[in-house]
Amino acid sequence: MDGLAMGGYGAYVWSCFALAFVIVVFSDWRSRLRHKRVYRDIEVRLKALEDRE
Amino acid sequence: MWKWFHQLASPPHFYRISAILSPWLLVPGLILIGYGAYTGLFVAPMDYQQGDAFRIIYVHVPSAYLSIMAYMIMATAGAIGLIWRMKLAHAVAAAAAPLGAAFTFLALCTGSIWGRPMWGTWWEWGDPRLTSELILLFLYFGYMALRSAIDDTTKADKASAVLALVGIVNVVIVHFSVEWWSSLHQGQTVFKKGTMSADMRIPLFAMLIGFTLLFGSMLLRRVRTEVLYRERRTRWVKEMILSPEGGA
Numbered sequence A: 001m002d003g004l005a006m007g008g009y010g011a012y013v014w015s016c017f018a019l020a021f022v023i024v025v026f027s028d029w030r031s032r033l034r035h036k037r038v039y040r041d042i043e044v045r046l047k048a049l050e051d052r053e
Numbered sequence B: 001m002w003k004w005f006h007q008l009a010s011p012p013h014f015y016r017i018s019a020i021l022s023p024w025l026l027v028p029g030l031i032l033i034g035y036g037a038y039t040g041l042f043v044a045p046m047d048y049q050q051g052d053a054f055r056i057i058y059v060h061v062p063s064a065y066l067s068i069m070a071y072m073i074m075a076t077a078g079a080i081g082l083i084w085r086m087k088l089a090h091a092v093a094a095a096a097a098p099l100g101a102a103f104t105f106l107a108l109c110t111g112s113i114w115g116r117p118m119w120g121t122w123w124e125w126g127d128p129r130l131t132s133e134l135i136l137l138f139l140y141f142g143y144m145a146l147r148s149a150i151d152d153t154t155k156a157d158k159a160s161a162v163l164a165l166v167g168i169v170n171v172v173i174v175h176f177s178v179e180w181w182s183s184l185h186q187g188q189t190v191f192k193k194g195t196m197s198a199d200m201r202i203p204l205f206a207m208l209i210g211f212t213l214l215f216g217s218m219l220l221r222r223v224r225t226e227v228l229y230r231e232r233r234t235r236w237v238k239e240m241i242l243s244p245e246g247g248a
Helices: A002-008 A010-052 B002-008 B011-043 B052-084 B087-119 B128-149 B153-166 B168-180 B198-230 B235-242
Strands: none
Touching: A002 A010, A002 B052, A010 B011, A010 B052, A010 B087, A010 B198, A010 B235, B011 B052, B011 B087, B011 B198, B011 B235, B052 B087, B052 B128, B052 B153, B052 B168, B052 B198, B087 B128, B087 B153, B087 B198, B128 B153, B128 B168, B153 B168
């Protein structure tokens, strides 16, 4: 518990690490999602074009 | 060297290489961050003045450093795109902006959280380092807003590259503000001899390298998406997506 309390600064220290984790994970998730979306949009468009031909 | 550089700048080649390279940056990056976070939080000794609050530097310093590095990448890529009209360079600049904004936001928040117990305030408007870092965040927002406001990609690339180059002035101010003006923010300590013990410094270097590798991996993935979007009407994208193996 002493390790978590950080000499009374626990709330400050842990909130910084938690925020870093959230920002990195969110940023990574957004970039993966955008990649999937872009890829799927192109795939749908190309398949529609191919079907028309 | 130039041949390799030109080959890498070719969108299909970059798309293939970046898929291979990204995990090779991500995995060591995460290992170093895990090591740095553990040793920084539980092994490094307490600071004699700041107590355990000093451990915030293990996320604050890497994020502040990346906020500047991302801007330099964005501006340099913009300049390369303007001068040599390299398509990939503009894609790099566009992909670096949201990451730079995220790390600048993180640097501002962690700095503010650290400032509360150390300076007795969350924010000090008169401080040049804090204010110039906030302006850096606004520059990122301005850059992204400008890009999304212009429909024509070529025009958006040019206008945003000019904005990024003008904004370099602020990056210089962020870096030297603690030397030029009196600031609440402490001066450079990380690379100065005798300011930190090895027990404190090693986890910080692990975090700095780990965050840089993580940033590199995330940037590569974002550039990949940007390249795919920009090249969506080209033959190589058509062939890759319609091939039986795909190319996600």
